[in-house]
Amino acid sequence: MNVGVIGTGAIGTDHVRRLTARVAGARVTAVFDVDTARAATVAAIAGATAHREAHDVIDDPAVEAVLVASPGDTHADLVLACVAAGKPVLCEKPLASTSGAALKVVEAEATYGRRLVQVGFMRRYDVGYLGVKAALGAGRIGDPLLVHCVHRNVGVPAGFTGDMSLTDSLVHEVDACRWLLDQEIVAATVVEVPHSPLASPELRDPRLVLLETERGIVVDAEVFVNARYGYDVRCEVVGTTGTVALEAPTTGAVALDGGRVQALPMDWQARFGQAYVDELQAWVDAVRRGVTEGPSAWDGYAATAVAEAAVASRGARTSVDLAERPALYSGESSS
Amino acid sequence: MNVGVIGTGAIGTDHVRRLTARVAGARVTAVFDVDTARAATVAAIAGATAHREAHDVIDDPAVEAVLVASPGDTHADLVLACVAAGKPVLCEKPLASTSGAALKVVEAEATYGRRLVQVGFMRRYDVGYLGVKAALGAGRIGDPLLVHCVHRNVGVPAGFTGDMSLTDSLVHEVDACRWLLDQEIVAATVVEVPHSPLASPELRDPRLVLLETERGIVVDAEVFVNARYGYDVRCEVVGTTGTVALEAPTTGAVALDGGRVQALPMDWQARFGQAYVDELQAWVDAVRRGVTEGPSAWDGYAATAVAEAAVASRGARTSVDLAERPALYSGESSS
Amino acid sequence: MNVGVIGTGAIGTDHVRRLTARVAGARVTAVFDVDTARAATVAAIAGATAHREAHDVIDDPAVEAVLVASPGDTHADLVLACVAAGKPVLCEKPLASTSGAALKVVEAEATYGRRLVQVGFMRRYDVGYLGVKAALGAGRIGDPLLVHCVHRNVGVPAGFTGDMSLTDSLVHEVDACRWLLDQEIVAATVVEVPHSPLASPELRDPRLVLLETERGIVVDAEVFVNARYGYDVRCEVVGTTGTVALEAPTTGAVALDGGRVQALPMDWQARFGQAYVDELQAWVDAVRRGVTEGPSAWDGYAATAVAEAAVASRGARTSVDLAERPALYSGESSS
Amino acid sequence: MNVGVIGTGAIGTDHVRRLTARVAGARVTAVFDVDTARAATVAAIAGATAHREAHDVIDDPAVEAVLVASPGDTHADLVLACVAAGKPVLCEKPLASTSGAALKVVEAEATYGRRLVQVGFMRRYDVGYLGVKAALGAGRIGDPLLVHCVHRNVGVPAGFTGDMSLTDSLVHEVDACRWLLDQEIVAATVVEVPHSPLASPELRDPRLVLLETERGIVVDAEVFVNARYGYDVRCEVVGTTGTVALEAPTTGAVALDGGRVQALPMDWQARFGQAYVDELQAWVDAVRRGVTEGPSAWDGYAATAVAEAAVASRGARTSVDLAERPALYSGESSS
Incomplete structure (x- = not known):
């Protein structure tokens, strides 16, 4: 091809x-x-x-x-x-x-x-996320009630300013949650949190965002693009009878100087390189095979719409007013 | 004695x-x-x-x-x-x-x-919490910005109703955060989340609560008293250069039936029995020795005042109006 | 191509x-x-x-x-x-x-x-093993002294008999250790251990094998091809100032029924599928590019020679009598 | 009292x-x-x-x-x-x-x-070892076949010489294995391994010892009293259907500088302080209550007898010739 x-x-x-x-x-x-x-x-x-x-x-x-x-x-x-x-x-x-x-x-x-x-x-192609999706699909934790997300970068390039941690970073959590939960996100609220003195002043960093799905599930998502210590993406879905968590992948540890150390990736290439492949x-x-699958234009639209609502929210809950979903995308919803 | x-x-x-x-x-x-x-x-x-x-x-x-x-x-x-x-x-x-x-x-x-x-x-006597306190005191993660808390019980007795998950359970997170961060909590907001069908209808469960300290640090705390799978208390403090996390204590694992299993405690006696001693x-x-130390009456007052604010908040941010702190408790603040 | x-x-x-x-x-x-x-x-x-x-x-x-x-x-x-x-x-x-x-x-x-x-x-292409190799190469644990290996399969097909757990399974540990340590294995000893009643009687299973490298480093390797609970390959190199360990890769956990469970692969396709790619x-x-790299014919010869010595050893230390290494393979030794 | x-x-x-x-x-x-x-x-x-x-x-x-x-x-x-x-x-x-x-x-x-x-x-009073004992007693891993032990100290005092890593350190593994498996150890073999250049020359360090129980279970035990990085005691019992492992106890982690770090104890007081209490x-x-329980004189005798056999073994399997066990200790065997 x-x-x-x-x-x-x-x-x-x-x-x-x-x-x-x-x-x-x-x-x-x-x-x-x-x-x-x-x-x-x-x-x-x-x-x-x-x-x-x-x-x-x-x-x-x-x-x-x-x-x-x-x-x-x-x-x-x-x-x-x-x-x-x-x-x-x-x-x-x-x-x-x-x-x-x-x-x-x-x-x-x-x-x-x-x-x-x-x-x-x-992320939909990442082995870890696929494991979370499979656990949810198998009903291992009952019905989802809450999701806790963390998205941390070591740092960001100079041009990364303003609300990009919502429009460029948070969208990954938005899409991942839509896909994992198989439902739309209908509201977003940005919670005021302290600004890291190590982050550029034009950037509010970290951010804490609350998302709400159409069936009322609440997602709290921390986005921290100057976290310094590593690139760390985590997600825990809390269900009625258990929880399933995505954590930093590990393959072993070094024991050294009084600690057992599991290496963390330092950027998204290291963390998600195989997912990209x-x-x-x-x-x-x-x-x-003559078809197109995977995240759709609708998914792209919905993620951007939620990020926009988050940008607009400024501490007050803002609804995401999604358009009517065209029949082309029905049946597959966010999956 | x-x-x-x-x-x-x-x-x-x-x-x-x-x-x-x-x-x-x-x-x-x-x-x-x-x-x-x-x-x-x-x-x-x-x-x-x-x-x-x-x-x-x-x-x-x-x-x-x-x-x-x-x-x-x-x-x-x-x-x-x-x-x-x-x-x-x-x-x-x-x-x-x-x-x-x-x-x-x-x-x-x-x-x-x-x-x-x-x-x-x-909890101030628990080895795990003491480790978090020590890491913060040593400046290992820079300055704290956010705290993520989880407090899950397998279930609660019949008499546990109404807002007890705030007044009886959340108070532990309130005190732990005041003590770890060495500052007062000045506002609380309860976020609406779905009700677990496995919890008694008189009880809103789980709860998601946002707390704000006097220096602006934000704590999100999930309290879920019908989590079923185990008694699980976690706390991650996110700082400018790293994070420190309290997790379920482990001493090993069993490998069995396709999984590596670390046992979780099923109640607070198992989890905090040694802390009580x-x-x-x-x-x-x-x-x-002729003195009284540890959590003070002021700490008890502050925890109850924050829980009251949380109860009153119902989705809107509610300030905690603390009384003037008597000189007896100054200098030791929440520590 | x-x-x-x-x-x-x-x-x-x-x-x-x-x-x-x-x-x-x-x-x-x-x-x-x-x-x-x-x-x-x-x-x-x-x-x-x-x-x-x-x-x-x-x-x-x-x-x-x-x-x-x-x-x-x-x-x-x-x-x-x-x-x-x-x-x-x-x-x-x-x-x-x-x-x-x-x-x-x-x-x-x-x-x-x-x-x-x-x-x-x-295995030389597995992310986990590459991490161990990198840690050794960076001198993070000082000089290697001992290696502990575990190689467990859920079960084996009917035709798997006799000494195949040495000639077919242990060879992976032999090659991995030669490559990680960059030296030849010069002796092997099989230690008598109990036979699992769940293994076929024609098969001695598990096996415990001691290997000795040219510079005296000792490897103990457990090979257990009827371990039932999962496919589990581990390797810990003990150095003068620290250790580095390969463990089962994880991407998260499910909390369920009193335990935090990390899934284990059930076969080598699941564990090493990406390494094969x-x-x-x-x-x-x-x-x-016109060259051939990776494990060489010499590596294949050496692994088979060590497995043969292990088969012959029967409780007594057996030397591996390697041929003179042709110049073609010098300089790259086992790497 | x-x-x-x-x-x-x-x-x-x-x-x-x-x-x-x-x-x-x-x-x-x-x-x-x-x-x-x-x-x-x-x-x-x-x-x-x-x-x-x-x-x-x-x-x-x-x-x-x-x-x-x-x-x-x-x-x-x-x-x-x-x-x-x-x-x-x-x-x-x-x-x-x-x-x-x-x-x-x-x-x-x-x-x-x-x-x-x-x-x-x-160690019989340590929460971690008690967990291993309970898992074995509940039959969670089937019948034990092998045990892998690690016993590492940061360093040892000047007077620690000769075979003390067998007579003073290994005896803990000997007693722990006798107690966990509820059977006598009947043979010991010390395997030659490299000497750490960071250890005193009068001391053979590390040591690798093979122990054999009366029912044929084999224990491999690494004793390394100059391991530098931490005080690390581990034990994995491999059974017919699963394994149970004692690992360094953890209560959480610090994420810092590209790694997730779990602190290790640096000495036995830190690791086993609560067990002593x-x-x-x-x-x-x-x-x-008028009785004496816990590890008996027989247990003390057996541990010393096994350590003596290990000292004597020097690479060749040495039987432990235990005395006839007096009736006072029968029925309780090693438990």
Whole structure:
């Protein structure tokens, strides 16, 4: 399967490398980046053509499927173009920078009549999250009542400001909870908490957010993007008869200097690198079978809508006013 | 040291047994219970006299210190009588059933001029909590920003109704956080969460409570008294450079049927039995040295005031209006 | 890269699926199995040709590299044929059913003058083992002194008899220790232990084996192929200043019925499935770069020689009399 | 109960403190030490009399029970004197410096006709070991086949030389395994392993020892008294259907600098401090009820006999030739 990749920054380049060297059945034949030198370098790695415009990648007749990894505010237009061209597209999250723009993608795809869009919520491919999903599905903890989430980064790049810990980081928790619980999130509240003096002043960090699902389950999610000690993603679902928890994966320990130490990953590449490979493989496999699966445009829209509600909430509960879900996405809800 | 014990229900009897068989330097010489038969039985265990009235225990000239383990609504009057008599008293939590009543104890003790009252917040004597306190004191995680607490019981007795999960269970988290962070809690909010169908309908269970300290640190505390699977108390303090977590104590594991299983305690006696012994030993040791240490009447008052605010909050943030702290308790704040 | 696969039993079929669906840059173009129906089925999966003879796969001009997954006693001849044909070959362990036969491969490859043979010790590609190797390489535990190994299977198929727990299971520990410690094993002793009544009588199970390296480090290895509760591989290296341990990988836990349960894998596919993928990807990548890396024919020879010594030992220490190591393998020793 | 304590070195002083300040129903009324100044200091702590001779403590009519914590080579004579005086005695391990001397104590007590002697194997009172014992007793792992033991100290005092890691350290594993498995150990073999360059040259360290029980169960025990990183005692019993493991007790973790760290104890006081208190309380309780329970003189004899066999073994299996067990100890075997 010939893939065109739009955006060859850090994430885009990683995806090109994975498609080239870790995924079966795909090759990158076309790339685009606004930084033409970088695009050329990445094209060379993959033996691909570097195009002059993003849309040239989509229009390239040899390109059978598109991967969008350009800046978030370009996503919606590019994905719409893919839908218009009838080409399957894997779009890095977020699907769009506003829920309104995301909804346009949903509507376009619904009009097209079958799924072409997958959104890059890679956690759904993580072995740990899959274990939580399986435990829930098997009814091992009874009915879910509460979810506790933690999302900590060592630090963030200079450009990470304002509400990005909600729109860029929290969306992963939003999608993971929607998927695990198989229901929509209908309200969000940001709780005031102290600001870490080690975080940039433009950034409120950490954040504590309360989410509420359509059936009343409450999620509390800590997002702390300057946690310093490690990249730590955790999730505990509390049910009527037990709990199931995702914790930092471990394979052993070092005993040293008075302590038993389990190493933590220091970034999301280390923590979710295999999930990205498995996400891409699943996408390629599905597209080659003629279908698109995984997180949908609806999922991308819902995650952005919830993040927007969280941004707007400022301490007071804010409802998420979701659009009517098109029939295309019914039956699969958030799963 | 001759101890008089008022109240020989389950907790009182456990305390009598501990003072008799596990604690050095103390013996129980007098007991009282409204159930005179039970009092007589427990008196026989300890070789003590069963008195006819609770106040007879306090007035008994042979009694050097009093342990109050009667129903919560009798605590304040009994402790006031101990203060009036100038006798050291260890009062099971809560110090009083209202913050107003607790404040009267604080004022009486402040007037008396030195501490006589210790409140039974046994978690301060637990090895795990002491480890968290030590890590915080050593600055291992930088400055605390957030605390996540979990307090789960297998189930509760029939009489456990209404807001007792706040006034009887949550108070432990309140005291633990005040002590760990060495600051007052100034606001409480109860978040609406689903009711477990396995819990009695008169009881809102689980509860999710947000607490805010005087320096803005936010605590989220889940109290779930029908969690079924085990008695599970956890606490993670998130600091600017790391976190420290209290987890269920473990000493090993069984590998069986596809799983590695670490046993959980099923009740607070199993989880905190040793903490109770250490609490009593510390109390006896201090009193024999002529002082009273440990959780103070002020701590008891503050915990009840916060629980009251939580009860009143019903989804909206409610301030805790603490009284002026008498000089007797200054300098030691919550520690 | 066009791969020919000889042997399409359980492991061979798994490899075909991986090469087809999980590995970048390879496809299976030819297969052979003595069971021609099975070969035809597997050929269909991969879109490959089913050959009539094993050697036809090697001789097939379209085949650029060979994967040998036929029964162990056929390995040496097939690998020798690959070397004679100058084709890279990944041979499932064991390299040969005797050390003598394995040595012939070593000698043939040494004569050929460069490496063509990789032996399928997949543990070297496991994230957990790589973590142990990295900790040792970084000197985190000082100098290694002892190693404790555990290798437990839920059960074994009917044909698993006699000394196969040494020749088929223990060899993994032998290779892992040689690689981790970067030195040869020079002696083996099997210690008499009780026989599990749940194991087949023809099988001595569990086994406890002591291995000794050229620099005197001692490895104790328990191999228990009827352990029932799970597939559990562990390894702790004890150094002068600390230890590093490989444990069952975990990603979280379920709390249920009085216990915190971490799931264990039930077979080696579950435990080492990703390691197999990474092994194949590394092999394909290297071969496409024109080299062969990973566990060598010498490693395969040494592992078999140690297993043979263990079989011969019967309670008394037996030396492993390794051949002179050809220059081809020097410098890389066991790594 | 009035206790006389013979030996007020580090362990003796700790015991005096525990009996005085942590144990109910006992007080130390008499002490002796060859260092009369130290004896006087310790006597002052407890409000006890310092005697001039060890035997004066035993003969002191006010002394109801004796605790022997003097150097190991004085134990047997002192315990014999206690038996002759009909006084209950808790003797620190070892019961005697030779199995011959220990056997004399066994015979004297057997002649006396009822138990007076308890040996200080405190691990039997440790919560973790009790959990292992309970799991075995409940049949959770089927029938035991193998045991893996680890016993590591940070370091040892200057006087710790020669075979003391067998006679002073390994004896704990010997007693723990006899008690857990409820059977005698009948053979011992010391396996040659490398010497840690950080250990004193007079000391072979670490040691790896194989023990064999009367029903053929094999124990491998690593004793490493210069392990540096922590005090670490572990034990895994492997059964026909599962395993049960004692691990370092934990109560939580600190996440810091890329790792999740569980603190390890740095010495046996930290690891087994509570077990010592519980041992003393159990001894006092039993003696006050008129009986002696816990590890017996026979257990002390057997442990020393096994350690002697280990010392003698030097790489070859050495049988432990136990004496006939007197009827006094039958029925209780090693439990």
